[in-house]
Amino acid sequence: MYELSTEYWFDSAHFLTDYHGKCENLHGHQWRVTAYIAADQLEEGGTDKGMVRDFVAFKRIVREECDALDHSFLVEEGSLAPATIAALEGEGFTLTILPFRTTSENLARYLAGRLEARGLPVSRVDCNETPNNRASYIPER
Template sequence: MTKIRVTKQFGFEMSHALTNYDGLCSNIHGHSYKLQITLLGEPLESAGDPKDGMVMDFSVLKKLVKKYIVEPFDHSLMINDIAAHEKLTELGELYRRQHLVNFQPTTENMVIFIADKLKKLLPEHLELFSVRLYETNNSFAEWFASDNP
């Protein structure tokens, strides 16, 4: 059977700050992120099945990514938990949608986080092929399954 890649694109707004960074990104600032998720699989061959010919129904992929990635991240603040101290506690009173993570919230680390989460949620007949996250219109990071056996 022929393997096919299917990709769905998403968008969300999120702010972050880079702890101990030596530039402006050490301040809380935001981005309009664009996320592309690519799956690899074989199209279903089952005449009469409503999903016949599909690797995965795009609407199913949309629901999965929106629920576990987009909705939690959208209009939130992501900060490395090593920066968690009194000031962040005060921020918590102002900003309810915070993510304290155990990594520097760079685009590179975010694609690893997203890939790890999605791999666990996909049906076993599908493979997460890649995750691409645009931080700006012309800057992105990519994760490929083939690079991470």
């Protein structure tokens, strides 16, 4: 088994709905994302010969997915009143409405799905919300 990993990051704000503690309030993180891709065999021909995947393409895809969330307010769908959403958008804030509670665990799963949809053989995604706190998602193979 061969495995590659690359890291990138994004800054965003969020809050946790139905949570009782500091994280129920709006706050931000510099999320560090480590994506892993794996293959049983290396590519046998073409540009990727002798590789799992070209690091240049792998890094670009991970960076693009992180950049799509960078400096955005991550909002769980249905957690804010429509008038609040409209007011924030009216003030020019960038919102990313997601169909899940915006935890590290769910963000790791979301990013794994986004990377898989772009053709990467994802074996794991880590999502750090702080230097010491990390959630990992490992897709079923």
